Amino acid sequence: MKIDFTLNNKEISIDVDANRRLLDLLRDDFGMKSVKEGCGEGECGACVVLVNGRSMNSCMLPAGAIIGKSVVTLEGFKHTERYKAIESGFLKAGSVQCGFCTPGFVISTESLLNENPHPTDDEIKEALSGNLCRCTGYNMIVKGVRLAIEMGEGLW
Amino acid sequence: MKQPISKSIIRVDSRAKLRGEAQYVSDWEFENMLYARTFRSTKAKAKILSIEIPDIPEGYFIVDKNDVPGVNRMRTVVSDHPLFAEDNVQYIGQPILLVVGPDREGIDSIYSQIKPEYQEETPLLTLEEAEKHSKVFTDYNYKKEDPEKAFANAHRIIEDSFSTGYQEHVYLEPQGIAAEFKDDTLFVYGSMQCPFYVEGALMDAMDMPKEKIRVVQTVTGGAFGGKEEFPSLNGCHVAIAAKKTGHPVSMIYDRDEDILCSTKRHPSKVRFKAALDENDDLVGLDIDVLLNAGAYNGLSPVVLQRAIFSATNVYHIKNLNVRGRNYMTNVLPSGAYRGFGAPQTIFAIEMLFYNIAKKLGVDPLEYKMRHLLKQADSTCTGGCVREEVKMPEIIEKIVKSSDYYNKLKNNKKYQGIGISLFLHGCGFTGKGESVINGKIELIKNKDIVTFKVSSVEMGQGAETVLRKIVAETLEIPIEKVIYETVDTGKVPDSGPTVASRTTMIVGGLLQKTAMQMKERWDDLENLELTNNYKQPKYLSWDDENFRGDCYPVHSWGANVAEVEIDPVTYELTVKKLHAVFDVGVPIDERALIGQMEGGVVQGVGWATIEVMGSDLGRLKQANLTDYKIPTSMDVPEIDCDFVLNPYEFGPFGAKCAGELSFVGSPPAVAAAVAHAMGKAINHLPITPEVLMEMDNED
Numbered sequence: 001m002k003i004d005f006t007l008n009n010k011e012i013s014i015d016v017d018a019n020r021r022l023l024d025l026l027r028d029d030f031g032m033k034s035v036k037e038g039c040g041e042g043e044c045g046a047c048v049v050l051v052n053g054r055s056m057n058s059c060m061l062p063a064g065a066i067i068g069k070s071v072v073t074l075e076g077f078k079h080t081e082r083y084k085a086i087e088s089g090f091l092k093a094g095s096v097q098c099g100f101c102t103p104g105f106v107i108s109t110e111s112l113l114n115e116n117p118h119p120t121d122d123e124i125k126e127a128l129s130g131n132l133c134r135c136t137g138y139n140m141i142v143k144g145v146r147l148a149i150e151m152g153e154g155l156w
Numbered sequence: 157m158k159q160p161i162s163k164s165i166i167r168v169d170s171r172a173k174l175r176g177e178a179q180y181v182s183d184w185e186f187e188n189m190l191y192a193r194t195f196r197s198t199k200a201k202a203k204i205l206s207i208e209i210p211d212i213p214e215g216y217f218i219v220d221k222n223d224v225p226g227v228n229r230m231r232t233v234v235s236d237h238p239l240f241a242e243d244n245v246q247y248i249g250q251p252i253l254l255v256v257g258p259d260r261e262g263i264d265s266i267y268s269q270i271k272p273e274y275q276e277e278t279p280l281l282t283l284e285e286a287e288k289h290s291k292v293f294t295d296y297n298y299k300k301e302d303p304e305k306a307f308a309n310a311h312r313i314i315e316d317s318f319s320t321g322y323q324e325h326v327y328l329e330p331q332g333i334a335a336e337f338k339d340d341t342l343f344v345y346g347s348m349q350c351p352f353y354v355e356g357a358l359m360d361a362m363d364m365p366k367e368k369i370r371v372v373q374t375v376t377g378g379a380f381g382g383k384e385e386f387p388s389l390n391g392c393h394v395a396i397a398a399k400k401t402g403h404p405v406s407m408i409y410d411r412d413e414d415i416l417c418s419t420k421r422h423p424s425k426v427r428f429k430a431a432l433d434e435n436d437d438l439v440g441l442d443i444d445v446l447l448n449a450g451a452y453n454g455l456s457p458v459v460l461q462r463a464i465f466s467a468t469n470v471y472h473i474k475n476l477n478v479r480g481r482n483y484m485t486n487v488l489p490s491g492a493y494r495g496f497g498a499p500q501t502i503f504a505i506e507m508l509f510y511n512i513a514k515k516l517g518v519d520p521l522e523y524k525m526r527h528l529l530k531q532a533d534s535t536c537t538g539g540c541v542r543e544e545v546k547m548p549e550i551i552e553k554i555v556k557s558s559d560y561y562n563k564l565k566n567n568k569k570y571q572g573i574g575i576s577l578f579l580h581g582c583g584f585t586g587k588g589e590s591v592i593n594g595k596i597e598l599i600k601n602k603d604i605v606t607f608k609v610s611s612v613e614m615g616q617g618a619e620t621v622l623r624k625i626v627a628e629t630l631e632i633p634i635e636k637v638i639y640e641t642v643d644t645g646k647v648p649d650s651g652p653t654v655a656s657r658t659t660m661i662v663g664g665l666l667q668k669t670a671m672q673m674k675e676r677w678d679d680l681e682n683l684e685l686t687n688n689y690k691q692p693k694y695l696s697w698d699d700e701n702f703r704g705d706c707y708p709v710h711s712w713g714a715n716v717a718e719v720e721i722d723p724v725t726y727e728l729t730v731k732k733l734h735a736v737f738d739v740g741v742p743i744d745e746r747a748l749i750g751q752m753e754g755g756v757v758q759g760v761g762w763a764t765i766e767v768m769g770s771d772l773g774r775l776k777q778a779n780l781t782d783y784k785i786p787t788s789m790d791v792p793e794i795d796c797d798f799v800l801n802p803y804e805f806g807p808f809g810a811k812c813a814g815e816l817s818f819v820g821s822p823p824a825v826a827a828a829v830a831h832a833m834g835k836a837i838n839h840l841p842i843t844p845e846v847l848m849e850m851d852n853e854d
Contacts, residue, residue: 033176033179033183034175034176034177035176036180036182036328036329036377037182037330037410038328038329038330038411039410039411039779039780040410040411040412041411041779041780041781043779043780043781044328044411044780046328073176074175074176075176078175078176086174087171087174087175090170090174091166091167091170091171091174092166094164094167094746094747094749094750095170096167096169096170096173096174097378097615097616097617097750097754098173098327098328098329098376098377098378098379098614098615099169099170099172099173099174099178099375099377099615100180100327100328100329100377100378101328101377102173102174102176103174103176106174106176124788125788125789126788126789128788129787129788129789130787131788132326132328132780132785132787133328133788134325134326134327134328134378134380134754134758134785135328135378135615135616135750135754136750136753136754137753137754137755137756137757137758137786137791137794138757138786138787138788138791139753139791139793139794140746140749140750140753141788142788
């Protein structure tokens, strides 16, 4: 079926099977390789993208679910000031190890701060609980979000 | 005093990863690339009578045992695993053949029409059954002094036994690998820890010389041992498929397939008989270690070695009789996982000490401290503890920072605090480092220095740490130091990225070579230096009788866990973790804390929520919905500290760290639960079901 949506602020109109996973559509048809497949069942958050500003697992979304919506991946988000604040925070806190979960954590952080610019540590942990990381033990990621909030004061 | 080298820098690989620009193998695309999917056994043990294959459309291929140009076995420590099943299958998930083609749906359609006919046989499903039927792969034994006499003269003898379950690595990036031929050279690209292991496996499987094979590591999204030997299997699969089809072939597992067939931490059972003298000191131990190796032995003998050489942990036990056995069962092969057999035996002896102390009515930590190894003591294999043992300082520090003794006085049920003491032998076990004979190259081109090693960056920070060691030694900016892509066609074999050996062994070799370069820095524009690793001269090891120094040096540590148990649901919450480590000297403190916290949390996962069992040979946990690992909501505050203890042969004094981080938290959590419940904890994981049952016993 024909599907219209915006991808990283570009208007897109394509003919696609409405049941196709958004994850495959983004990776295979649009080359958005920052979107990672970690589990394919909505448990790990490596594939989250922003749909109308909120982070969602693209492995669980059929293409038909994004009609008329705005989809943002890291390929688009990385050019924003908000991204730069998150990047600085994560770099400084040592939030990145193997990196496979990292794009998902960046997207979920944006989604959280978009909704709640001044979260408590518990709120940060809750907001990131849909993203699995096996390397860090999470505390250094939470610290990265904290630093991002400090450095990006006023952006959210 | 903090050392200058410990000052943290921004990890060199983190920017590309943050921007989503790092290229994992699933992000790679090749011209005319085909996909592969593995058809696997659904039987735990069976003869294969026939396999019905549907008509194959043009452009699609079946690849099986008949397509292996060389030997149909994966080369590893024991090369017993067939690349593709022959006339029988030994576990559910065993690879039988590949379906290869240009389109994933086309592959799935063929896959669903493949019909094997099996004649089922009675499988051995558990460690207990395997022990009853004596299906032993490996049987090791070593003794120290006179255990018979110790038991004959014992004032009292105490017996106890402990067991642990499976653990799945859950590296966030599932196994992935690709192969292509360029002219007559084979290229294999993938997520891996040990490119030269894969190269060796390809030489056997493809019947090709080393010169015609290049194994290239791609950005690796976590490994923890899970990408140590396994890529030798899927690497051969894609290479054979690329040869047969004449196309590049990529094979990326989804999570379910990864969990179904990739190696796991060995389930274990450890039995002790302890001889106590008239002062209740532990003077003799009989230790019996059983590991479930699964259907093929593979790497398990060396896992068993580390398990039995770690079985006395930080304690000096005069008389020892230690036996270790790997058992064969018809379940998927167990393999390398952070700690490599040591977490199982260290959990066991820590809880043995705890249980004995409780029985004697003495403080567990005090009882442990009565038996601590000291410098110049003999190790379990009769080697020598040459380094200064800073355990008293470590213990003093952690007892103070955690307020251990005050919290221990809290007798509120369902709240507890526990302490663990532990060590990790740095680098390969026994003669491993001499066999590998790791080699590195350092090349100066004007003011740029490139180093070539086979140690990979897999998330642990190797690239940053190794570049930092070279840069600091040469006193040049880190930007001037280049880490060559790990490609077996370009780099020498400095050994696999395992055994917490990268910083200490490979980093040490780089530092030594960089010092030689520094002496001639101003004389020459271009300079190429190479060095091989040599074990320190003082070491001696008898591999036949397991006598001598099984490790050149140890790293040490203590963990304290504070837990709470919900009296209704029996949910176990780890409220706070304290950790103090002696890893020599930290090379980049933040990167190191990242390793230590990550390892501590993985250990807590294994001890608590990570439940994996098998039923009739099939794993009961099939995906991340039913195999749970800790999330951000599950982790407590972690207070991580270090004690400096420079090692003469390590770069800037560094020793091993990556695996040490894992071994301490499981027994600390178990001791805390034992304190909270007033009961012994002899099994991991500690689930709410176990706690409820335990609470209802009396």
